[in-house]
Amino acid sequence: MPEESLVSLALTFRLAAVTTFVLLLAGVPLAWWLSQTRSRWRGVAGALVTLPVVLPPTVLGFYLLLLMGPHGPVGQFTRWMGLGLLPFTFAGLVVASVIQKLPFVVQPIQNAFEAMGRRPLEVAASLRASPLDAFFTVALPLARPGILTGAVLGFAHTVGEFGVVLMIGGNIPGVTRVAAVQIYNHVEAMEYAQAHLLAAVLLLLSFIAMQAVYFLNRNKVVVA
Amino acid sequence: MIEARFHLTRPGDPPFVLSVEVQAPSVGVTALFGASGSGKTTLLRAIAGLEKIAGGFLKIGEAVWQDQGIFVPTHQRPLGYVFQEASLFSHLSVRENLEYGARRSGGCDERQMQQTAEMLGIAHLLHRDPVTLSGGERQRVAIGRALLTRPQVLLMDEPLASLDQTRKREVLPYVQRLHRDLKIPVLYVSHSPDEVAQLADHIIVLEAGRVVACGPLGETLANVETPIRLGEEAGVVLEGCIGERDERWSLARVDFVGGGIWTRDTGCVMGARVRLRVLARDVSLSCEEPVGSSILNYFPCEIAGQTGDEHPGLLLVRLDVGGSPLLARLTRRSAEALGVVRGKRIWAQVKAAAVVG
Numbered sequence: 001m002p003e004e005s006l007v008s009l010a011l012t013f014r015l016a017a018v019t020t021f022v023l024l025l026a027g028v029p030l031a032w033w034l035s036q037t038r039s040r041w042r043g044v045a046g047a048l049v050t051l052p053v054v055l056p057p058t059v060l061g062f063y064l065l066l067l068m069g070p071h072g073p074v075g076q077f078t079r080w081m082g083l084g085l086l087p088f089t090f091a092g093l094v095v096a097s098v099i100q101k102l103p104f105v106v107q108p109i110q111n112a113f114e115a116m117g118r119r120p121l122e123v124a125a126s127l128r129a130s131p132l133d134a135f136f137t138v139a140l141p142l143a144r145p146g147i148l149t150g151a152v153l154g155f156a157h158t159v160g161e162f163g164v165v166l167m168i169g170g171n172i173p174g175v176t177r178v179a180a181v182q183i184y185n186h187v188e189a190m191e192y193a194q195a196h197l198l199a200a201v202l203l204l205l206s207f208i209a210m211q212a213v214y215f216l217n218r219n220k221v222v223v224a
Numbered sequence: 225m226i227e228a229r230f231h232l233t234r235p236g237d238p239p240f241v242l243s244v245e246v247q248a249p250s251v252g253v254t255a256l257f258g259a260s261g262s263g264k265t266t267l268l269r270a271i272a273g274l275e276k277i278a279g280g281f282l283k284i285g286e287a288v289w290q291d292q293g294i295f296v297p298t299h300q301r302p303l304g305y306v307f308q309e310a311s312l313f314s315h316l317s318v319r320e321n322l323e324y325g326a327r328r329s330g331g332c333d334e335r336q337m338q339q340t341a342e343m344l345g346i347a348h349l350l351h352r353d354p355v356t357l358s359g360g361e362r363q364r365v366a367i368g369r370a371l372l373t374r375p376q377v378l379l380m381d382e383p384l385a386s387l388d389q390t391r392k393r394e395v396l397p398y399v400q401r402l403h404r405d406l407k408i409p410v411l412y413v414s415h416s417p418d419e420v421a422q423l424a425d426h427i428i429v430l431e432a433g434r435v436v437a438c439g440p441l442g443e444t445l446a447n448v449e450t451p452i453r454l455g456e457e458a459g460v461v462l463e464g465c466i467g468e469r470d471e472r473w474s475l476a477r478v479d480f481v482g483g484g485i486w487t488r489d490t491g492c493v494m495g496a497r498v499r500l501r502v503l504a505r506d507v508s509l510s511c512e513e514p515v516g517s518s519i520l521n522y523f524p525c526e527i528a529g530q531t532g533d534e535h536p537g538l539l540l541v542r543l544d545v546g547g548s549p550l551l552a553r554l555t556r557r558s559a560e561a562l563g564v565v566r567g568k569r570i571w572a573q574v575k576a577a578a579v580v581g
Contacts, residue, residue: 125298
C-alpha cells in the first residue's frame with residue numbers, strides 16, 4: 001500500500017478512536033438524561049440529537065464552518081482561549097465528527113436504558129443504593145450491550161465519514177485527509193488500484209462492525 | 225407501630241383515588257388485601273418512597289419518613305422490598321445479588337448470609353446466574369436479598385402472584401417460616417384470601433382506594449357488620465393446636481378456644497400450633513343435635529349476628545362457639561325456617577376445614 005494511503009488510514013483510525021471516546025463521555029449521560037427525564041425539553045433535545053441522521057453532511061459542515069470560523073461565536077471563543085481556529089485542524093474534525101455521529105451512539109444507549117425500565121433502579125434504591133451508585137452498579141452494566149453497540153456504530157461511522165470532513169477539514173495530507181477522502185482523490189487521479197485497496201479495507205471493517213453489532217444484540221433483553 | 229396517611233387522586237376514567245389513614249402493628253404480618261386497582265400496591269410503594277404522594281404522612285416506629293417538608297428517599301429508608309416479579313440483577317450472580325444490599329447496609333456477614341440462604345433453601349444456588357433459576361427460586365433469592373439489608377420493616381408486593389400453583393406451594397412454606405422467625409413487621413400485599421389466611425396476623429382491607437376494614441385477622445374476617453366481599457372464600461381463620469391424633473383414621477383434632485375440629489391429619493405433631501380455615505359455605509346449622517350424620521364436627525353455639533351475602537338469596541350468619549367465631553352461609557329460606565335470630569342457641573356442623581399453616 002502506498003505511503004499516503006497508510007497515512008490516511010492511520011489518521012482515520014486516530015480520528016475514529018478519539019471521536020468514539022468523546023462520544024461515549026458525552027453520549028452516555030445524554031442518553032441517560034433523555035431516557036429518564038420528564039422535562040418538556042425532552043422532545044426538542046431528542047430531535048436536535050437525532051438531526052444529523054437526516055441532515056446532509058455538507059449542510060452540517062457548512063454551519064459548523066461558519067460557527068467555528070473567524071467570524072463565528074465558537075471561532076471567536078476558541079481564539080480568545082488561545083486555541084486558534086478549529087477548521088482545517090484535527091481538533092476541528094473531532095468536534096464535527098462528534099456532533100455528526102451523536103445520534104448513532106445516543107440512540108442504542110438510550111434504547112438500552114429505556115428497555116431496562118424503572119424496576120432495576122427501584123430495586124437498587126430498596127437495597128440502599130443512592131441514585132448515582134445505582135447508575136454505575138446497575139444501569140451501566142445492564143445497558144452494556146447498548147453502550148458497546150453505540151461505540152461500534154460511532155467508530156464505524158466515523159471511519160467512513162466524507163462530507164463533514166471535507167467541509168471542515170479539507171484535504172490536508174496527514175492532518176485532515178482521511179481514508180474516504182483519499183479514496184476520492186485516488187479515483188479523481190484514475191488510480192483505481194490504490195482506490196480498490198483502501199476501499200476493500202473500509203468494506204471489511206464495516207462488515208466486521210456490523211457483525212459485532214449483531215453479536216451484541218443477539219439476545220437483546222434478559223429479564224431475571 | 226406503622227402510621228401512614230396518604231391522599232391521592234389521579235385523573236382518569238374512572239379517576240384513581242387513594243385515601244387512607246392506616247396503622248399497622250410493629251409485629252407480625254399485616255395483609256393489605258383488596259382487588260386489583262384497589263390501591264394496595266400504590267400504598268405499599270408510597271410507604272417505600274417509590275411513589276411520592278405530596279402531603280402524605282408516614283411514621284415507622286419513632287422515625288418519620290414523610291411529613292410536611294420531610295421526604296426520606298427510598299435508599300435511606302431501612303426497609304426491605306420484595307417485588308411481584310423477582311427482579312434479580314441479571315448481570316450479577318445469586319451471591320452478588322444477595323451481597324448488593326447487604327454491603328450497602330452495614331457490611332456483609334458471611335455467617336448471616338449462609339443462615340439466610342439456608343433458611344430460604346437457596347444455599348446451593350449461590351454461584352448460579354439468576355437467569356438459570358426457576359421463578360420460585362428467584363423469588364426466594366429476592367426475599368433473601370431484601371432480608372440481608374437488615375430492614376426494620378419488610379414490604380412484600382404479591383410476591384407469589386407471578387408464580388404458578390406448583391411454584392407457589394414451593395415458596396409459601398418459606399414465607400410462613402419468615403412469619404414465624406422474623407422479629408420485624410411485614411406488610412404483605414395480596415388479593416388471595418388463601419394466602420392471607422395462611423400468613424396474616426392483621427388485615428387491612430382496601431376497596432377503591434379506601435380502607436373498609438382493618439384489625440386482627442380472625443376478628444376482621446368474622447365481622448359481619450363490615451363484611452369483606454370474599455364470595456365463595458368467605459370464612460374464618462381459627463388459631464389452635466393439635467390436641468389429638470387418630471392414626472387409625474388418619475385424622476387430627478385441632479383444639480381452639482371453645483371447641484375442637486377433626487380434620488385430615490397433615491402430619492403436624494401433637495401440640496403444634498396451627499391455623500384452621502373454615503369457609504362459611506362449609507358450615508351448616510341445625511336446631512337439634514345432628515346425630516347420625518356423616519359430618520364429624522358439630523357443636524352448640526350462639527347466633528351472634530347476620531348480614532346479607534353477595535347473592536340476594538343468601539345470608540352470612542356469625543356464630544359464637546364458646547368464644548371463637550364461625551361464619552355460616554345459608555339461604556334466606558333456611559334461615560327463616562330455622563328462626564335465625566341473634567342470641568338463639570343452635571347446632572353448627574362443619575363439613576370441611578383446612579389446616580393452613
